[in-house]
Amino acid sequence: MCVLCCVAKRKPFSWWSLLLCVCVADMALGQVRYSIPEEMATGSLVGNIIQDLGLDVKRLKSGRARIFTEDGSEYIGLNAEKGTLVVSKRIDREELCKQVSPCSLHFQIILENPMELHRIDVEITDINDNAPFFSKKEYGFQVIESALPGARYSLESARDPDVAHNTIQTYKLNPTDNFKLNVVSRPDGTKYIEMVLHASLDREKQEEHKLTLTAFDGGNPQKSGSIKINVIVLDANDNAPVFSQSVYRVTVPENASRGTVILKVTATDNDKGTNEEVVYSFSQHTDSASSLFIMDPHTGEMTVGGVLDYEKVKQYEVDIEATDKGGLTDTSKVIIEVTDLNDNAPAISIISLSNPIPEDSTPGTVIAMLNIKDLDSGRNGQIKCFISSDLPFKIKSSSTNFYSLISDDVLDRETVPEHNITITAMDEGSPPYSTNKTINLRISDVNDHAPMFPQQIVTAFITENNSPGMSLLSVKATDNDSGNNARISYFLEDSHLNGMSASAYFSVNAESGDILAVRSFDYESTKQFSIRVKAQDGGSPPLSSNVTVKILIQDQNDNPPQVLYPVQTGGSVVAEMVPRSADVGYLVTKVVAVDVDSGQNAWLSYKLQKATDRALFEVGLQNGEIRTIRQVTDKDTVKQRLTVIVEDNGQPSRSATVIVNVAVADSFPEVLSEFTDFPHDKEYNDNLTFYLVLALAVVSFLFITCLVVIISVKIYRWRRERLFYKSSGNLPVIPYYPPLYADVGGTGTLKQAFSCEVYGTTDSRKNNIKCAQPFSQGTLGVDHSDTRTVPRHKTESETMLTEVSSISILTAMPSNTYSSTNPADFKNNTHY
Numbered sequence: 001m002c003v004l005c006c007v008a009k010r011k012p013f014s015w016w017s018l019l020l021c022v023c024v025a026d027m028a029l030g031q032v033r034y035s036i037p038e039e040m041a042t043g044s045l046v047g048n049i050i051q052d053l054g055l056d057v058k059r060l061k062s063g064r065a066r067i068f069t070e071d072g073s074e075y076i077g078l079n080a081e082k083g084t085l086v087v088s089k090r091i092d093r094e095e096l097c098k099q100v101s102p103c104s105l106h107f108q109i110i111l112e113n114p115m116e117l118h119r120i121d122v123e124i125t126d127i128n129d130n131a132p133f134f135s136k137k138e139y140g141f142q143v144i145e146s147a148l149p150g151a152r153y154s155l156e157s158a159r160d161p162d163v164a165h166n167t168i169q170t171y172k173l174n175p176t177d178n179f180k181l182n183v184v185s186r187p188d189g190t191k192y193i194e195m196v197l198h199a200s201l202d203r204e205k206q207e208e209h210k211l212t213l214t215a216f217d218g219g220n221p222q223k224s225g226s227i228k229i230n231v232i233v234l235d236a237n238d239n240a241p242v243f244s245q246s247v248y249r250v251t252v253p254e255n256a257s258r259g260t261v262i263l264k265v266t267a268t269d270n271d272k273g274t275n276e277e278v279v280y281s282f283s284q285h286t287d288s289a290s291s292l293f294i295m296d297p298h299t300g301e302m303t304v305g306g307v308l309d310y311e312k313v314k315q316y317e318v319d320i321e322a323t324d325k326g327g328l329t330d331t332s333k334v335i336i337e338v339t340d341l342n343d344n345a346p347a348i349s350i351i352s353l354s355n356p357i358p359e360d361s362t363p364g365t366v367i368a369m370l371n372i373k374d375l376d377s378g379r380n381g382q383i384k385c386f387i388s389s390d391l392p393f394k395i396k397s398s399s400t401n402f403y404s405l406i407s408d409d410v411l412d413r414e415t416v417p418e419h420n421i422t423i424t425a426m427d428e429g430s431p432p433y434s435t436n437k438t439i440n441l442r443i444s445d446v447n448d449h450a451p452m453f454p455q456q457i458v459t460a461f462i463t464e465n466n467s468p469g470m471s472l473l474s475v476k477a478t479d480n481d482s483g484n485n486a487r488i489s490y491f492l493e494d495s496h497l498n499g500m501s502a503s504a505y506f507s508v509n510a511e512s513g514d515i516l517a518v519r520s521f522d523y524e525s526t527k528q529f530s531i532r533v534k535a536q537d538g539g540s541p542p543l544s545s546n547v548t549v550k551i552l553i554q555d556q557n558d559n560p561p562q563v564l565y566p567v568q569t570g571g572s573v574v575a576e577m578v579p580r581s582a583d584v585g586y587l588v589t590k591v592v593a594v595d596v597d598s599g600q601n602a603w604l605s606y607k608l609q610k611a612t613d614r615a616l617f618e619v620g621l622q623n624g625e626i627r628t629i630r631q632v633t634d635k636d637t638v639k640q641r642l643t644v645i646v647e648d649n650g651q652p653s654r655s656a657t658v659i660v661n662v663a664v665a666d667s668f669p670e671v672l673s674e675f676t677d678f679p680h681d682k683e684y685n686d687n688l689t690f691y692l693v694l695a696l697a698v699v700s701f702l703f704i705t706c707l708v709v710i711i712s713v714k715i716y717r718w719r720r721e722r723l724f725y726k727s728s729g730n731l732p733v734i735p736y737y738p739p740l741y742a743d744v745g746g747t748g749t750l751k752q753a754f755s756c757e758v759y760g761t762t763d764s765r766k767n768n769i770k771c772a773q774p775f776s777q778g779t780l781g782v783d784h785s786d787t788r789t790v791p792r793h794k795t796e797s798e799t800m801l802t803e804v805s806s807i808s809i810l811t812a813m814p815s816n817t818y819s820s821t822n823p824a825d826f827k828n829n830t831h832y
Helices: 049-053 057-062 093-097 668-675 682-727 796-811 823-828
Strands: 002-010 013-023 031-037 045-048 066-068 076-079 084-087 103-111 116-125 138-144 152-154 168-174 179-185 191-197 208-217 224-234 247-253 261-264 278-282 293-295 301-304 315-324 329-339 347-353 366-373 383-386 393-399 402-407 418-427 434-444 457-463 471-474 488-492 506-508 514-517 528-537 544-554 562-565 572-578 587-590 592-594 605-611 617-619 625-628 639-647 655-664 779-783
Touching (some): 031 045, 045 049, 049 084, 066 076, 093 116, 116 393, 152 329, 168 179, 179 208, 191 329, 247 261, 293 315, 366 383, 366 434, 393 418, 506 528, 562 655, 587 655
Parallel strands (some): 031 116, 138 224, 247 329, 457 544
Antiparallel strands (some): 002 013, 066 103, 168 208, 179 191, 208 224, 261 301, 278 315, 293 301, 315 329, 366 402, 383 418, 418 434, 471 514, 488 528, 528 544, 562 592, 572 779, 587 625, 605 639, 639 655
C-alpha cells in the first residue's frame, strides 16, 4: 500500500518541495520499507507502524518497544505514544552513503513479552543540497605553441556529492576562441572532461589565456561551480605522451603489505630527446588514494603505501598522469579492487535478555535475542551459531544476523540453580574465526517442593510432674526451594486428646519447631499422647507436610504403696487367729499392697518393722505373706502386734505401714477376753467423744422442737373442736391419731427409721445393738466402744449413724432391760 508521507522544504530553497510516496511491503515477513528525503526536520513523520505492522499502542507499551540498529545510529526515533516513526536527528545522505545509491537505513523494532522482531528499511532519497565544486580555485596549463588543433588537455572533473539527476550534468568553458570542451565516456561508464585545442596558438600574439570552467548539476533549482584555468603558451614540444591503456584494473588482497607492487603503467611519447622523457604522477585531484598508494615517477610502478581494509573501502579509483618535458600530458584511470580475506571474527551482541527465568518456564520460552555479524563477505561472513548439546537450551535463527536463545527442556532450580551458556559463533572462512559469548543464566525458584520431615513418626519422652512450658523436642523439616518458598512455619494440628483440644496440652513454636508442654502431666492418668505437627512453607500457594509426634510420659515415684489388706479402721481391731497347734511355716495372713506407679517404682518389698515377738513371725520380702518361723507354744502371748512396712523400688523410695493384730488362741472366747483391753487410739477416742456429744445435742434439740410442735398442734386442734362444738354440737366425735406414729399393736411407738433391736442391761457399759454378722475363719472384728459392735467394712459415717440411733433408743428404754453375754440369748430380747 502507498501512503503520502510528507512534503519536505529546505530553508535555502523554500520554493522547492518534494512529494514522497511511502511504500510498505513484505508485511508477512515482518519487514516494512519507507522512503523519505534527506535533510528532513527533526520530529518529521516517517511512518505509522501501528497501521503498517498491525500493532496497537498498548502492545507497544507492554512490549517496551524500542529501536535497535547494528551500527548504533539514532537517525530514526520511535514515538510509542502514537505508534509512529519520526526523524530524531539530521540525515545527510551524502555523509551517510556518499555515492552509494540507493541509500537506506536498516533497523529493527523489538517487542518483548512475547519477543517480536520487525525489520524496517528507510530509503533516504537525495535532494539537490550540494553544488558542484572543484578541488582548486585555479588550474594552470602550459601549451606549446606548436600544438596542433585537436590536442587534448585533461581537466579536473568537478565533484558533487549528490546523485542521479542532482549530480553534475554539464560543463561549460568560456571563452571558446582557442579551446573547446569535450566530455569523454570511459568503458566503465564514468566520464571525464578534457580541453581540446581547435585553433592554433601564437605565443607572440597572446602568451597567456584565461578560461573559466563551470560545472552544472541537474537539480531544480540548478546549482553550479567553477574553476579558473590559466593557459601558458610554450614553445617546441608538439607530441604528448600516450598511456597504453585508458583504464587499468588491478586486484589487491586486503592484507597486502607496504611496498607491494600492484601495477606498472607505461606511456609513450613520439618526441625525441628530452621531450620524450615521461614523468608519472597521480592526478592533482586524487586525494585519499595518494596516502595509500605510491607511484614511482620514473618506472610507473604503483606500490602499496598504507593499510588496506576491505571492510572499510572495497575499491579505489586513482587518476594518473604522464607528462613529458614539454608539459604535454596524458591521463588514465587505475581501478584498484580490494579482495576480502577472513580477518574478522564474528561479533555477538545481546540485545535482549530475560535473567533470571522461573524454573517452571515451558520449553520454547525465549530467553535472549542476539545479533551476530561478521564484517567479512562471502563465505568469510557466513556464520554458524551453536551451544553445547548438554544444555536444556537451543539457538534458533529468527532472521538474518538475528538469533533467539530458547529453552528446550524442563528446568529444575533444585538440580541446577544456574547455567553458564556459552554461545559460539563461527564463520566459514579458511581458516575459520570464532567468537564465544557466555551468559550466566540464573533459574528463579518456584514453590514446587513441600517441606519434608526426616521421619514420619517421632517419639519424645517426658517425665511426669513436669513444669509447664518445658521443651519436649524440636521437629525440623527441610524444603529444597529457596527464599520465602523455603521459609518453614510449624503448626499444631487441631485434634482432641482426652476430650480436650491438643492445644490445651502442647504448643509448637512456629519458627523453631520446638514442642512445649502447656501443662503438667500425670503418668497414672495418661501414659502417652499422639499429636500431628504441620510444616508449611511461605510459598504461594503454600505447601505443607505432617509429622506424627508420639509423646511418652515417663513415670516418677510420686505415689506411695497402698495397702489393700488387711484394711485399717479407726475404731476396730483386725485380728488374725493362729492356733497354738500351728506348725512352722503356718500362713497367718498375707499383706496385699499396690503401687499405681509403674516399672521399678511399683516393685514392692515387705519387711517386718516391729513385732511383739520377732522370733515367732516373718514376712515374705516379695509376696508379703506372714508365716510362723517356729512352733507356737503355750508360753506365747495371745495378743501379737506386727508392724509391716511396704516399700517401693523408686528413687527415693516411698513406703506405707500396716498393723496386723494376731491372736494366738484355740477358742473364740479367749480371743474376746484378751482383745477387749486393747488400748484405743487417743485421737480416735477424742473424735468419738466429740461426735457423741454433738449427736446428743442434736437429738435433744430435735426432741424439744417436736414436743413444742405437738403441744402447739394439740392446743390448735382443741380450740377448733371447741369452736366446732359451739357451732354444731350434733356432729360425732372423730378420734385423732398423731402422725408418723405406729399403732399400739404394731412394732412400737418409734418412727420406722429408728426401729431396731436393742439389748439392754443394768450395766451401761454392756448395752449393745445387735448387728450380727458371721465371723470369717481366722478373723475376728471386736468393737471396744461402749455402745456397739460393727462389721469391719463399715465406714466411720455409718458407725456414727449407728451410734446416734443407739443413743436415741437408749433414752427411751425402760429400766427393766435384759442382759446376757451369750449370743444365743439375743433372740429372746424385746423389740422396740
